[in-house]
Amino acid sequence: MQKCEQRLENSKRFLDAKQEVQKRNQRVENIRRFSVPNDQESHIHNTDSIAESRKAESLAGTSSIVPTSINVICFGVDGAYYPRLHEVICLCPSCKGCTPLVSLSKWEAHTGCRQKKWKLSVKLKDSSQMLISWLESMIDNGAMDLGFQAHSQEQVLRGLLQVPYVPVTLKWTPEKCAVCGWVEDYEYNQILVCNRCQIGVHEECYGVKASETGGSFICRACESSEKDKECCLCPVRGGALKPSVIPDLWVHVYCAWFMKGIFFRDISKMEPAEGILSMDMSKFKQQCVICKQYHGACIGCWECDTTFHATCALRAGYRMELSTIMGQDELKKVSYCARHRKPSESGRLVIAALEAEMLLQEKLRRERVEAEIRREKLRKQMQQEYSMVTTSNDDEDDSLRPFQLMNHDSEKECTIGPDDEYSRLTCSRLYAYRGPSCHRGGFKESVPNMPAGYTRHERKEILRLRQHPGVHEFLSNEERLMNLKKTQNSRICFGKSAIHKWGLFARQDIQEGDWVVEYLGEIVRQSVADIRERRYKQQGKDCYLFKVSDEIVIDATHKGNIARLINHSCAPNCFARILTVKRPVNTCIILIAKQNVKAGEELTYDYLFDPENQTVPCLCRAPNCRKFIC
Numbered sequence: 001m002q003k004c005e006q007r008l009e010n011s012k013r014f015l016d017a018k019q020e021v022q023k024r025n026q027r028v029e030n031i032r033r034f035s036v037p038n039d040q041e042s043h044i045h046n047t048d049s050i051a052e053s054r055k056a057e058s059l060a061g062t063s064s065i066v067p068t069s070i071n072v073i074c075f076g077v078d079g080a081y082y083p084r085l086h087e088v089i090c091l092c093p094s095c096k097g098c099t100p101l102v103s104l105s106k107w108e109a110h111t112g113c114r115q116k117k118w119k120l121s122v123k124l125k126d127s128s129q130m131l132i133s134w135l136e137s138m139i140d141n142g143a144m145d146l147g148f149q150a151h152s153q154e155q156v157l158r159g160l161l162q163v164p165y166v167p168v169t170l171k172w173t174p175e176k177c178a179v180c181g182w183v184e185d186y187e188y189n190q191i192l193v194c195n196r197c198q199i200g201v202h203e204e205c206y207g208v209k210a211s212e213t214g215g216s217f218i219c220r221a222c223e224s225s226e227k228d229k230e231c232c233l234c235p236v237r238g239g240a241l242k243p244s245v246i247p248d249l250w251v252h253v254y255c256a257w258f259m260k261g262i263f264f265r266d267i268s269k270m271e272p273a274e275g276i277l278s279m280d281m282s283k284f285k286q287q288c289v290i291c292k293q294y295h296g297a298c299i300g301c302w303e304c305d306t307t308f309h310a311t312c313a314l315r316a317g318y319r320m321e322l323s324t325i326m327g328q329d330e331l332k333k334v335s336y337c338a339r340h341r342k343p344s345e346s347g348r349l350v351i352a353a354l355e356a357e358m359l360l361q362e363k364l365r366r367e368r369v370e371a372e373i374r375r376e377k378l379r380k381q382m383q384q385e386y387s388m389v390t391t392s393n394d395d396e397d398d399s400l401r402p403f404q405l406m407n408h409d410s411e412k413e414c415t416i417g418p419d420d421e422y423s424r425l426t427c428s429r430l431y432a433y434r435g436p437s438c439h440r441g442g443f444k445e446s447v448p449n450m451p452a453g454y455t456r457h458e459r460k461e462i463l464r465l466r467q468h469p470g471v472h473e474f475l476s477n478e479e480r481l482m483n484l485k486k487t488q489n490s491r492i493c494f495g496k497s498a499i500h501k502w503g504l505f506a507r508q509d510i511q512e513g514d515w516v517v518e519y520l521g522e523i524v525r526q527s528v529a530d531i532r533e534r535r536y537k538q539q540g541k542d543c544y545l546f547k548v549s550d551e552i553v554i555d556a557t558h559k560g561n562i563a564r565l566i567n568h569s570c571a572p573n574c575f576a577r578i579l580t581v582k583r584p585v586n587t588c589i590i591l592i593a594k595q596n597v598k599a600g601e602e603l604t605y606d607y608l609f610d611p612e613n614q615t616v617p618c619l620c621r622a623p624n625c626r627k628f629i630c
C-alpha cells in the first residue's frame with residue numbers, strides 16, 4: 001500500500017515536473033516567436049514582412065518597437081542580445097564581439113555566472129531591468145497573442161546578417177576574371193570589364209554574352225545605383241555579384257559555386273541564386289579562419305573541420321576544385337585549407353570537369369566548323385553586296401562618316417541585331433579610322449570595333465567602311481595581333497615622362513578598349529622573376545619585369561620592345577590581357593586602353609607589385625596613389 005502511494009506520489013511529481021518543463025518550453029518558444037519585423041528598426045526591406053508587421057501593429061493597437069539588438073549584462077560582462085535570433089554575442093574583453101552568436105544559457109556560463117538560469121542573471125544594460133521581464137512586456141504588448149508564426153528561415157537569415165562585421169576589401173582588377181581568377185581569355189569566352197566598377201569577368205563565368213552588351217558591359221551590381229550590393233555569403237565587398245531569389249540578397253558567383261545546395265536557376269545567365277534558405281543555418285555561425293569573422297556562410301576543408309569563406313579562400317590562394325564525375329550530373333565542390341592544400345599549378349581554382357571538358361571541346365569543334373561555314377557564307381554575301389554598293393554611286397565623303405550614318409532611319413531595315421548570326425563576324429571585328437585625309441577637321445579618331453553597339457551598325461555602313469584603306473576587318477585574334485604589330489609605331493612612342501625617366505606615350509587618340517601594344521619579353525614564373533630581379537640589381541642593370549598576374553611575369557630586360565618603358569600608375573589608363581592565339585600557338589600580352597587616351601598623354605599600367613613589398617615610392621601623382629609601387 002505504502003509502495004503504491006509512493007509510486008503515485010512519484011508519478012504526480014513527475015507529471016508536475018513535466019508540466020513545468022512544458023510551460024517553460026512554451027514560454028521560451030513564445031519568446032522566440034515574439035519578435036515582429038518592424039519597418040523602423042529592422043533592416044528588412046521585404047515588403048511582405050513589413051506588411052505583416054504593420055498588420056500586426058494595427059491589430060494590436062500598439063506599435064511595439066523591437067530593436068535589432070539590445071545591450072545586456074550578465075555577471076558584469078557585456079553582451080549584445082539579438083531578439084530576432086534569441087541569441088547573444090559576447091562583448092567581454094577576450095571575445096570583443098568576435099565570437100559567434102550563442103544561446104543565453106551558454107553565454108551565462110561563459111560569463112562565469114553560476115546561477116544556471118539566464119532569466120535571473122541577464123539584465124538590460126541601460127535600465128537594469130531583467131531581460132526576461134523586458135521580453136514578457138514585449139509579449140504582453142500583444143505581439144504574441146496575434147498568432148505570429150515562428151521565425152521563418154528568411155527572418156533568421158536576415159537577423160544573422162545584421163550582426164556587425166568588418167567588410168573585407170579585395171583588390172578587384174580588370175585583368176583577371178573576378179569569378180574564376182584566371183587572367184587568360186579566349187575568343188569564345190572573353191573577359192568583359194564592367195564600365196563602372198572595373199571588375200573583369202569571363203562571359204561564361206558570369207553568364208553574359210559580349211554580343212549582348214552592346215559594347216559596354218555593366219555588371220549586375222552596378223546596373224542600379226541603389227545602395228551597395230553585398231554578398232550574403234561572405235564579408236568580401238565588391239566582386240562578381242548576382243541577385244538571389246530573395247529580395248535584396250546578393251551572392252558572389254564564386255561563393256555560390258562552392259556553397260553546397262546553392263545553384264543558379266538559369267545557368268546560362270548565372271542567376272538568380274537559389275537554395276540559400278534551404279541551407280543549414282549553422283554554416284552562418286561558423287568562423288572563417290582567414291578573415292576571423294562570423295559574417296556569411298562558411299565552407300569547409302575536404303580533409304578537416306577548418307571553415308572559411310569561399311572568397312577569403314580565393315584571396316588566400318587555397319586550392320578549390322569544381323569537378324564533375326564521369327556519368328554523374330552533380331558537380332563536386334571541393335576546397336582545402338592551408339594545411340591540406342595539395343600542390344596546385346596555380347594555387348587557384350582548378351576546373352577539372354572531365355565530361356564538361358569533353359563537351360566543351362566538342363562544342364568548340366562544332367563552333368569552329370559552323371564559324372567556318374558562316375564565314376564563307378558571309379564572304380560571299382559581302383562580295384555580292386559590295387558590288388551592289390560600289391555601283392550605287394555613293395558620295396565618297398558620306399561613306400566615311402560612320403557616326404552620322406548610323407542614325408539614318410532610312411537604313412534601319414538592314415540593322416544587324418545582337419542575335420544576328422553574323423553580328424560577331426561583322427561588327428565586332430570591324431576596326432576603322434576616320435583620318436585627317438577623310439575629315440575636314442583634320443583629326444584622326446579611331447572607330448573601334450563596337451562604336452555604338454551592335455544594333456547601331458548598318459551592314460551597308462560596314463561595307464562602306466571596308467572601302468577605306470585604313471579599315472581592317474578581323475576575323476580572328478591572330479589577324480588583329482598582326483595588325484597591332486604593323487600599326488603600333490603610328491600609335492605610340494617613347495618620351496620624357498613626368499613620372500619616371502622615360503615613358504610610353506600615345507601618338508594619336510586611343511579609344512577605350514583599343515589594343516595599344518604587345519608587350520614582348522620572356523614569360524617566366526614569379527619565382528624565376530624574383531631570382532632574376534636580384535641578379536639584375538647585383539649587376540646594376542635596369543630591370544624590366546612586368547607582372548601580369550600572381551603567377552606570370554614577363555621579363556623584357558633582354559628581349560623586350562618599346563612597351564617595356566611603360567610606367568606604373570595607381571590610376572592607370574591601360575590594362576594587360578593575356579591572349580592565346582592559335583597560329584602559331586602562342587601566349588601574348590596585349591596592353592589595352594582602359595579609357596580614352598588623348599594624343600600626347602602618357603600611357604600607364606598598374607604594375608600590381610606585391611603590396612607587402614613596399615620598397616619603391618610611387619611618383620604617379622594619382623589622387624588614389626598608394627604611395628608605393630604595389
Ligand SMILES: C[S@@+](CC[C@H](N)C(=O)[O-])C[C@H]1O[C@@H](n2cnc3c(N)ncnc32)[C@H](O)[C@@H]1O
Pocket residue numbers: 497499500501502503542543544545564565566567568569616617618619620629
Ligand atoms: C619598366 S621601367 C619603366 C621605364 C622607366 N621609366 C625607364 O625610364 O626605364 C620600371 C621602373 O620605372 C620606375 N617607375 C615606373 N613607374 C614609376 C612610378 N609610378 N613611380 C616611381 N617610379 C616608377 C621604377 O623604378 C621601375 O622599376
